[in-house]
Amino acid sequence: xxxxxxxxxxRITEIVGPLSSxxxxxxxxxxxxxxxxxxxxxxxxxxxxxxxxxxTRAGVALDxxxxxRCGGRREAAVAALDLLVRCPGFALVALDAGETPPRLSLAxxxxxxxxxxxxxxAVVLVGRHRVAGAGAALAVRTRRQExxxxxxxxxxxxxxxxxxxxxxxxxxxxxxxxxEEHWWTA
Amino acid sequence: xxxxxxxxCVWVESFAAAAVARAEPALREIPLAIVTGTxxxxxxxxxxxxxxxxxxxxxxxxxxAVARCPALVxxxxxxxxxxxxxxxxxxxxxxxxPRIEDSGPGLVFVDIAGxxxxxxxxxxxxxxxARAARSVGLPARVAVAGTRTAARVAVRRATRPSVIPPxxxxxxxASVEVSALDWPPGVAEALAxxxxxxxxxxxxxxxxxxxxxxxxxxxxxxxxASGRDVTxxxxxxxxxxxxxxxxxxxxxxxxxALEAVLERVLERLTARLVAAHLAADGLxxxxxxxxGGHHVRALTLACPMDEPRPMLTLxxxxxxxxxxxxxxxxxxxxxxxxxxxxxxxxxxxxxxPAVRDLATVLARLVALVGAENVGxxxxxxxxxxxxxxxxxxxxxxxxxxxxAGRDDDVLAFRRLRPPRVIDVETDATGRPAxxxxxxxxxxxxxxCAGPWHVSGDxxxxxxxxxxxxxxxxxxxxVVRLARDLLRGEWLLDAVYD
Numbered sequence: 001x002x003x004x005x006x007x008x009x010x011r012i013t014e015i016v017g018p019l020s021s022x023x024x025x026x027x028x029x030x031x032x033x034x035x036x037x038x039x040x041x042x043x044x045x046x047x048x049x050x051x052x053x054x055x056t057r058a059g060v061a062l063d064x065x066x067x068x069r070c071g072g073r074r075e076a077a078v079a080a081l082d083l084l085v086r087c088p089g090f091a092l093v094a095l096d097a098g099e100t101p102p103r104l105s106l107a108x109x110x111x112x113x114x115x116x117x118x119x120x121x122a123v124v125l126v127g128r129h130r131v132a133g134a135g136a137a138l139a140v141r142t143r144r145q146e147x148x149x150x151x152x153x154x155x156x157x158x159x160x161x162x163x164x165x166x167x168x169x170x171x172x173x174x175x176x177x178x179x180e181e182h183w184w185t186a
Numbered sequence: 187x188x189x190x191x192x193x194x195c196v197w198v199e200s201f202a203a204a205a206v207a208r209a210e211p212a213l214r215e216i217p218l219a220i221v222t223g224t225x226x227x228x229x230x231x232x233x234x235x236x237x238x239x240x241x242x243x244x245x246x247x248x249x250x251a252v253a254r255c256p257a258l259v260x261x262x263x264x265x266x267x268x269x270x271x272x273x274x275x276x277x278x279x280x281x282x283x284p285r286i287e288d289s290g291p292g293l294v295f296v297d298i299a300g301x302x303x304x305x306x307x308x309x310x311x312x313x314x315x316a317r318a319a320r321s322v323g324l325p326a327r328v329a330v331a332g333t334r335t336a337a338r339v340a341v342r343r344a345t346r347p348s349v350i351p352p353x354x355x356x357x358x359x360a361s362v363e364v365s366a367l368d369w370p371p372g373v374a375e376a377l378a379x380x381x382x383x384x385x386x387x388x389x390x391x392x393x394x395x396x397x398x399x400x401x402x403x404x405x406x407x408x409x410x411a412s413g414r415d416v417t418x419x420x421x422x423x424x425x426x427x428x429x430x431x432x433x434x435x436x437x438x439x440x441x442x443a444l445e446a447v448l449e450r451v452l453e454r455l456t457a458r459l460v461a462a463h464l465a466a467d468g469l470x471x472x473x474x475x476x477x478g479g480h481h482v483r484a485l486t487l488a489c490p491m492d493e494p495r496p497m498l499t500l501x502x503x504x505x506x507x508x509x510x511x512x513x514x515x516x517x518x519x520x521x522x523x524x525x526x527x528x529x530x531x532x533x534x535x536x537x538x539p540a541v542r543d544l545a546t547v548l549a550r551l552v553a554l555v556g557a558e559n560v561g562x563x564x565x566x567x568x569x570x571x572x573x574x575x576x577x578x579x580x581x582x583x584x585x586x587x588x589x590a591g592r593d594d595d596v597l598a599f600r601r602l603r604p605p606r607v608i609d610v611e612t613d614a615t616g617r618p619a620x621x622x623x624x625x626x627x628x629x630x631x632x633x634c635a636g637p638w639h640v641s642g643d644x645x646x647x648x649x650x651x652x653x654x655x656x657x658x659x660x661x662x663x664v665v666r667l668a669r670d671l672l673r674g675e676w677l678l679d680a681v682y683d
Contacts, residue, residue, distance in 0.1 A: 019625060020664045024598040024683035040538050040581050051599035051680060052563050052574040058596035062563050063580045068551055069559040076554055083554075087547045089539025089581070147658055149633055155617075156635045159656040162597050162664070162682065184597035186656070186682065 006140070007033065009091065012113055012123045012132050014170075017142035019099070019128075022164030024049075025184045026142060027094055027126050028058040034122075035061035039091030042066040042084045046077040047098040066090075074102040085115045085123060094124040101127030109135025139170035145181065159186040192308065192352070193419075194296040194330045195337035196279055196315050198271075201292030202232035205271035206261045208323035208454065209432055217255050221248050222263045231263055266431035266516065270454070271324060273429065277458040278318040280424060282311070287334075288422040292324075295334045297419065312347035322457050331355055336413030339385070342366055355413040360386025367410070370403045377407075385411040428466075430455040431518035437476050439513040444473075445502050451519050452494040452501075459523055465490035466521035471501060474516035481510040488548075489541035490524050496546040503549045538581040569642045570650065571668075571679070572601060598683055599666070605677035610667065618657055618667060624678045629659035637669070654679070 006013060007030055017023040027043075034041045041064060043050060048069035055062060066084075070077040077095060084093045093116075104112065109132040116123045125131045130139060143165045151157030161184055168178040198204050202220045207213045217237035221228045228248040240255035252258055272291050279286045282305065285297035298311050305311050312328040319326035328347040329340035336355040339362055340348060350358045362385045364377050376399070382388055388396075388411035396404035409416050430451050438444050448471075459466060467490045473481040483504050491497055539547075551560045562580070566573035609622040617636075621629045636655035643649045651671040658664045664682040669675070 018662065019600070019681050020662060020683055022597075022683065024600055025596065028596065028598045038582070040579070048559075048603050049600040051572070051601040052565055053571070054596060054599040056565050058598065061580075062565070062574075063577050065562060066579050067561065067563055068555060070555055071559065073555075079554055080551055083547050083550050087539050087543050089543065144662065144664075147633070147664060149635060151635070156633055158635050159664070159682075182595065184595050186597040 006138055007092070007122050007124070008137065009122045010117045010120050011137035012109075012116055012125065012135055014130050014132060014136045014139040015124065015126045015142060016128065016130050016139065016169075020162075021142040021144045022162060022166075022182060022184055023126050023142045024096070025058075025162075025164070026140075026166070026182070027096065027124060028055055028060055030092060030094065030122075030124055031055070031065060032059040034092040035064040037091070038064070040064055040066070040089060041092040041094070042068065042090050044068045044070065044077050044080045044084065044093070044095045046070045046074055046096060046101075047072055049096065049098065074100070078102055078104070078108075081123075082112070082115070085112060085119060085121060088119045088121075090119070090121050092122045092124060094126065095131070097125065097127035097131055099128045101125075101129055101131045103129075104132050104135065106133060106135070109133050113137075136170060137172040138168065141167045141169050143167065161185040191299045191332060192297075192330060193332070193334050193337050194298050194308075194312060194315055194328055195334065195341040196275065196294045196296060196319060196326045196328050197338070197341045198275060198292035198319070198324050198326045200232050200234050200238075201271070202263060202268055203234040203237075204292065204324055205268045206264070207234065208271050208274070209267050209450065210261075211323065213259055213261075217242065217258045219248075219251055219258055219260050220263050221251075221260045228260075262435065264433045266433045266518065270430045270432070274322040274454065274458045275319060275324055275326065276422060277424065277428070278322045278324075278461045279315060280422070281318055281462040282314055285419070285421050287420050289334075293338075295337070295419070297421075298330065308349040309347065312349060316347050318461050321461050323454060331358075331413070333413050333415045334419070335410055335415050339367065339410065339413065356386075356389065359411060359413050360384060360389065362386075364388070369407065373400060373403050373407055376400060424462075426522070427470075427520050428455065428458060428464075428523050429518060429520040430458070431516065433474075433516040434514065437513035437515055441502070441505055441509060444505065444510075444514055444517070445498065447517055448501055448519070449494065449498050451517055452498055455519055455521055456492050456494045456497070459492050459521065462523070463526055464523040465492040465526045466497070467491075467524045468522035469497060469501065470520040470522075471504075472518040472520070473510050473514050474518075475510055476513040476515050477511070479511075481514075483508065487542075488545035490526065491542050491545075492526065493542065496542045499546045500549050503553050506553065541581065544579070544581065569640065571640070571654075572603070599680040600683045601680045602678055605668065605679045608667075608676050608678050610669075610676040618655055621657070621659060621665075621667070621678075624659065624665060625663050625681070626659075626661040629661045629663075631657050632660055633658040639671075641671075652677075656682075 015023045068080050081095045113135040146163040148160040149156030150160050165181050203218050218234045219230045219237050220232040222231050230246045230251050233242045242251045279294045279296050283296045287295040308330045312330050315328045327341050327344050329337045329344045331337035331350040393408050396408050469485040471483045561576045563574045564577040566575040608624050610618045611620040613619040618631050634657040637653035639653050641651035652668045655667045666680040668677045668679040
């Protein structure tokens with residue numbers, strides 16, 4: 001499994017985990033995969049936390065990403081997600097819900113799933129907790145494994161990178177036992 | 187001799203009533219009269235077929251018309267609606283032939299010479315013209331003949347598209363009754379007095395004798411009976427802007443009601459554009475206000491469109507942002523038309539959102555979160571850690587060669603905007619030791635690297651200078667701290683994630 005092989009058009013994928021667990025790095029990898037293939041992507045950023053310089057270093061073509069900043073308004077983020085998922089042509093629509101993600105009702109989640117299927121768009125929901133519940137085809141949890149520093153142990157000079165583990169916690173139609181590790185360079 | 191050898195006459199009977207029925211399709215099947223004047227002296231100036239079947243006639247008093255037909259619906263005469271319908275009929279005909287003549291409201295002559303190779307035989311063209319007129323909401327009769335006069339006479343009797351074969355104009359017109367046509371005052375009476383009942387009998391008379399007895403009207407009658415054109419064909423050239431207008435009998439003071447009117451106007455306008463194989467790349471909305479003024483809004487469309495729904499959404503957002511000051515009594519919508527371009531899809535490439543869909547979604551997103559919070563971005567020409575510029579969203583399917591093959595697994599930042607002011611205790615060497623008020627109330631520093639001094643814009647009022655630290659805290663977060671050297675305060679700048 002490559003870093004973005006889990007991305008499936010017409011499905012909802014959730015990435016959950018605490019801060020500094022690699023969930024945003026995984027999202028940037030997905031954006032890079034889509035924009036590198038000349039696809040259009042949309043990122044609904046509930047707290048406006050995307051760092052453009054970092055995304056550029058990660059290889060994301062930012063001019064192919066529609067960045068919607070919601071200023072902390074979760075209900076606006078959900079409404080924007082609903083609008084964008086129903087716009088055919090996007091390869092990926094992502095919602096970065098931050099530390100206090102909204103919880104979609106079962107009906108909302110299934111409507112979202114239906115809209116994603118109709119528009120053939122990959123929906124990625126990123127946050128501290130799960131958002132779409134049973135509407136998601138795949139849900140993964142990220143966890144920090146290790147930090148690597150350069151220089152002496154007591155006085156490091158530079159953060160080199162971070163190793164994270166990605167655990168599948170829900171996979172529609174299959175047992176959720178997959179686990180893999182990623183290395184992210186700072 | 188103007189060279190026209192085959193001409194189609196497109197005629198809409200009771201044009202004023204048809205124009206109103208076009209604006210209000212529910213009135214098509216019910217008795218409708220167009221009235222003018224002020225009560226109680228209002229008079230009927232036009233009536234549709236259902237009203238005429240109920241003995242409602244032109245120049246009849248409104249009270250008498252209602253007495254004859256209690257179900258009669260009356261509408262005031264509107265120049266805007268008639269003008270829009272007239273343009274719509276011309277546009278529909280122009281979509282089939284580049285040479286048409288505007289001969290008045292509801293009457294268009296179409297030069298169809300040479301179209302048989304493109305469209306088919308005369309009867310096929312006649313049916314296509316009738317269909318084109320129907321597509322813009324006007325029930326037209328069509329007749330094809332060798333001259334405009336013959337076609338105009340034939341169309342009065344044509345309940346369905348008809349064709350007079352080449353050379354058979356005189357024989358066909360000969361059987362037409364004199365009473366079937368409208369004549370100048372005095373001519374019909376004179377012809378009746380002479381016992382002349384058909385056009386063939388008029389054509390058999392001597393032109394000189396007719397001129398001696400009836401003057402110019404007699405000569406004109408002889409030309410009509412002979413099916414002869416005496417004036418040259420005057421081609422009509424469409425103006426660059428296409429307009430559709432609707433005057434309202436009532437005042438509108440809510441946006442939903444105004445949107446309902448705009449939807450109908452847009453449907454009519456786009457039907458005309460589609461009939462002419464055009465699309466709009468700009469709209470201008472002119473709203474007549476009850477105060478006597480006008481509210482004008484211009485809208486540049488992201489791409490040429492010919493569908494009313496996305497245009498209506500964009501207009502609705504524009505009006506919601508800047509609503510009219512007072513009640514509305516009329517709307518006029520002008521489209522800047524451009525030729526439609528067919529864009530073939532390419533198999534095997536990533537899809538991209540249709541620009542018209544994208545424009546609609548962007549308008550809704552702007553209404554939701556504000557224009558400054560929607561768009562694509564690009565790195566800015568600055569060393570500031572949070573500098574970026576807005577740019578156009580790219581939706582083309584061309585892959586960037588420079589991005590191909592890149593596979594950088596970069597540890598991402600989550601930037602705090604604005605950075606959070608925190609308290610930091612430092613150790614004896616000046617390195618952060620304890621952080622207060624970051625992501626948890628108090629967190630001890632496990633590891634840290636830094637500082638890196640960065641500064642910029644020193645020549646400007648917005649100069650900045652800071653030192654940055656990468657810090658791993660004991661609450662399992664890895665953050666970037668920054669110490670603002672100008673203000674002397676510590677900031678939580680970003681969180682590694």
